Amino acid sequence: MRGGAIPLLAWGTLLAAMLAINWIWTGDALQVGEFGFAVLVIYGGALLLWLASRDSITRGPPRPRGEPETLPQVSLAPVLIALSVAAILFGLVWANFLVYVGAGTLALSLGRLGIELRAERDTRRRIERDVLR
């Protein structure tokens, strides 16, 4: 069966219809703004799925995927980034020094993330050159 994005488009359209009724009935700018945001998100989701699903909904045997993909098993950087952001917000409320600690850790963890991503890219290139050729 094709056209799986249709349910989402139907969702977005129903939501848009409810938005139109709400607009006519209430005319509240804040409500219309929130509603409009939700409609955009759902239509955006449908568009994303429609664009992305083409490979998967073609008939016939699936095409083999030959490109290498690096999948890290562990990664420290995202954890540090998350904890840094939390430390900054916690510091805003509780102890200001944590804002500086969080900002410093955030800078370091973004650097660490860059190193991880570069190492992955190098590995992928090496595999493409040495294994798949």
Add this chain to the structure above:
Amino acid sequence: MSVATETVTVRRSGIPGWLGAAISTDHKRIGLNVGIASLAFFLLGGVFALLMRAQIAQPNEHVVSDSTYNQLFSMHGSTMIYLFVTPMAVAMAVYLVPLQIGAFGIAGPRIALSGLWVWLSGGLIMQSGWLTADGAGRDGWFAYAPLSNGTNTPGVGQDLWVVGVILAAAGLLLIAGCVIATIARRRAPGMSLLRMPVFTWTALASMLMVLGAFPVLIVAMTLLYIDRHGGHIFSGFNGAIDYQDLFWFFGHPVVYVMFFPYLGAAAEAIAVGSHKRWFGYVAFVASIMTFAALSMSVWAHHMFTTGGVTNQYFAFSSTLLAVPAGIEYFDAIATMIGGAIVLRASMLFALAFFIQFLVGGLSGIFVASPVLDYHANDSYMIVGHFHYTLFAGSVFGFFAGVYHWFPKITGAQLRESLGKLHLVLLMIGTNLTFFPMFILGEEGMPRRISRYPTHPGWGALNLLESIGAGIIALAIVVFLVNVAVSLRRREIAGDDPWLGHTLEWATSSPPPPHNFERPLPPIRSYAPLLDLRHAAADRACRRDGAFA
């Protein structure tokens, strides 16, 4: 025929132990981490509930102070909604969706891992308010302005609550984005959108609602934080209404974020337990989409009595919700009709989910009417209604999912006898706790009060509710014992103990790091393993001459 894919994966050496689990980018580990942490928050929120029930078990009790009671009901609601039911739904989606759609991993694993830690930090920051001099957040899980502004609720505890909510919502938003991207980009060949399992559809609807509603919550909480520190954003009547508009634009859709994945889990358990394909798949998908659209159009029914919204519109859209809900019930019943039903614990929990949620849904039709809502507003009637929808509509579905997928996740079977005892206790406890609330509400007992005067019938019904809460706690203890016993004395489950329908049952239990080491079966419907079994049965019949 099997489908071959030639994806070359490069594995980096993992780190064993706790640290490795904490920084793992495997979607199964991330899902388990979110699940385990949210289960811990569930136990904490349950303790808050028991303390509240102890305080109001009888008239004029003095177990805790008024201020502590305010903190308890606020943190109970906040913990359950931001830190248990919603994240548990997200955890199930993160763990199961890639497996169900034949993906080798989640899209954006680092973002998902980051989301886990942002959410967990938010939860811990929210709870850290208990350590402050003013106590934890005490304005309910909604923190209505101007009650929650800096003048009416001073103190760091409420600020920590606001920041905690922002982080928890942001973390879940990040993870939801990864689940949607996985569905968009990583489905196995042949897995078209309308061949996705019902659980995956419910997860997709939930995650899209997270994307549509959670940013509004983050905006509301950021504005509230500014307001609390002299911003005067929500001052005056319009300010109060605007805050509620922003909050409930998140607050009502999140009810369905907390419902859909559990509905999906119950649907999977019923289909597999009935040994039949889920009935009316396309109608089910359409009903989920309709449900989702309508559920984002009804938020101001929480504001009927404020005088600041158009009641007719929101009563109209709220009542419409009964239509897609009815389709799901028809589908569940039609799936069971003619099926070879096996009443395992997962199936029983799924049936209980539909029965208990029905009470919440039917009482929802009453309060969707502004005329009746004016009568029921701020009474225990509403508390009963939303606990039947949120507790019964999520926890029973959650346990249906746990009993269904525990063998896949751990490789071990849960004990059926303990599971059935767990179900019976939970059913008794739920109804004993929440049904008397309808009567109390009808008699006019207001909600959010820490003490009440002696009133005919109120003391007895409240005592009954408190006993019921104790029975729910006992049911949870039985569940935890079941998990501990089943993990210590393992009964090996095998890869597909229930004759499952969907792709997660085509891999080992527990699944390997990249999910599938064997070729995937051909995907020609939303139940590919059932298709395989039917094809094998057809071949056997032809071989034996059954069709001659």
